[in-house]
Amino acid sequence: MGGDDDGATLAARGDDVVTEEQIWDALAEIPDPEIPVVSLVDLGVVRDVAVENGSVRIEFTPTFLGCPALEVMRDAMAERIRALGAEPDVQVVLDDSWSTDKITRAGHEKLRASGFAPPAPRSAGTATSLVQLNAALFRCPYCGSTETTLENLFGPTPCRSLRYCNACRQPFEQFKTI
């Protein structure tokens, strides 16, 4: 693969085996274990990448605290970094820095294309009241109609709610805004 060749060239040239850019590129290829259409970079869970003396320090924040994908994500990142010839140091940061607003625009498009409604922006206030969750603010990922109703606040994983589109009569999963 092209990426690996670049790594070898850089390793021969400089002190560090890999560059931060290469790490970001590699992380952008790791799928979310539960929603594989988006990568960890699309999800916005990688907060920082720092390369120093052949060691790569990653700071990442889980989406939901009870998400069982946490360890899988951490191990997948460590494995990719080792494959690039560097020593991984993956730190899980449990602070309040992640919200669904961190999901990238590309991430939104990938979610929508796979029939998964992306989260509404936090500024829309859609996480705050049942009135808003019942209002016509949520667009069906299949037909684009906003004639959708809330079926269940909770879904198959902590990050999803279930909605139903009254226009195309299709149930769909809605990423919760948090």
Next chain:
Amino acid sequence: MNAREQQLLLEIADDELILGWRDSEWTGIAPLLEEDVAFSSIAQNEIGHARALYELVARERGTTADELAFDRSPEDYCCAPIVELRLLDWEKTIARHYLYEEADAKRLDQLKRSEDPEIAGLAGKIDREETYHRLHAQMWFDRLQDEPRFTAALDELRPLAAALLDSELRGEHTSELAELWEEMTMVRRSQPAGTTW
């Protein structure tokens, strides 16, 4: 983190762990399929919160989240009795859910203002998820508020809910905690020490 803060986080973590187990008892047998999903998801969140809180305390005490969650004897847990009760009637479950979320919102608000940035940050993260638990509890409260069985359940449980916000009121554990503990720690106790998960 001082001893008082550690104790407070441990109380909340124990509440969330034990309530998470109790909530998960509805998996498969809730009165509506939607509620199977909802209570299973809420349980998963609460146990996730417990784990994150245990991790903060564990680091201070040189131990691990798993050891705090599962290797203490039942009398060393500091959860409030209200979360220990096995409530397999729906009106009582919803009454506890409503009272718990009401109290939890208050204590999370306080933790978000903590001078310790790690505590404040984690409380903020937990609170984002709890928003959905509160909406769910509110939805059921709105639906059941005029039902006599529900108001009776609220009256019965409300005195116990006060302990969620006051360590002094936590008092003795119920006998139900020991039974839950047996079940909750069974797998771990059957493994040799040092087994990793």
